[in-house]
Amino acid sequence: MAKDTKNAQQPAAADAADPQVVAKQKRKKLILIIGAVLLLVGISVGVTLTLLSVFSDAPAADAEAASEAEPTKQPAIYYPLSPAFVVNFEDRGRSRFLQAELTLLLRDPDVPKALDMHMPAIRNALVMLLSGQSFETLQTAEGKEALREQALVKIQEVLQQEIGKPGIEQVLFVNFVMQ
Structure with missing residues (x-):
């Protein structure tokens, strides 16, 4: 039996010297190392995503609080001035x-409501402004833009005087005919 234990030990020593056995052991170690690295990368990605989701919720809450603190811009209201304004003026002796x-x-x-209440004063200011224009000036785009800006100022002046605020943002020409 003593011979059996000797023979059992000899193959183990012989296996250690065998290059195929050494290569298999190296492959096992390499596979274990690659598996461990992949596991660590997976854990790292999971922790990063968790932390990002935790920290990204805080700025969203700050943004919501900031937007609640700022006054929101109200929707546009378009208020037509009707009837249309018709004015006459002289141009080189001709009535235009x-x-x-x-x-x-x-x-x-x-x-x-304020516009309805103060419409006579607004219409008067606009009629006086429109009738004081020259035909040549109003034929150009720059002249029409200047008239639009002057009309805005006139209406804002009336509203400022009557209600204490300018009230309107823009005056828009929806129809403009000269003859």
């Missing part, structure tokens, strides 16, 4: 006519 349809852009829902 201007028909202009205006619409006001505003955002405050209380302003239309």
Whole structure:
């Protein structure tokens, strides 16, 4: 039996010297190392995603709080001034006519009531402004833009005087005919 234990030990020693056995052991170690690296990378990605989701919720809450603190821009309200304005003016001895349809852009829902109440003063200011224009000036795009800006100022002046705020953002020409 003593011979059996000797023979059993000899194959183990012989296996250690065998290059195929050594290569298999190296492959096993390599597979274990690659598996461990992949496991660590997976854990790292999972922790990173978890931390990002935790920290990304905080800025979203801050953004919501900031947006609640800022006043939100109210939707546009378009207020047509009707009937259309028709004025006449002289151009080189000829009588000329201007028909202009205006619409006001505003955002405050209380302003239309004020516009209704003070419409005679607003229409008067606009008629005086429109009738004081020259035909040559209004033929150009720059002249029409300048008239639009002057009309905005006139209406804002009336509203500032009557209700204490400008009330409107823009005056828009929706129809503009000269003859």
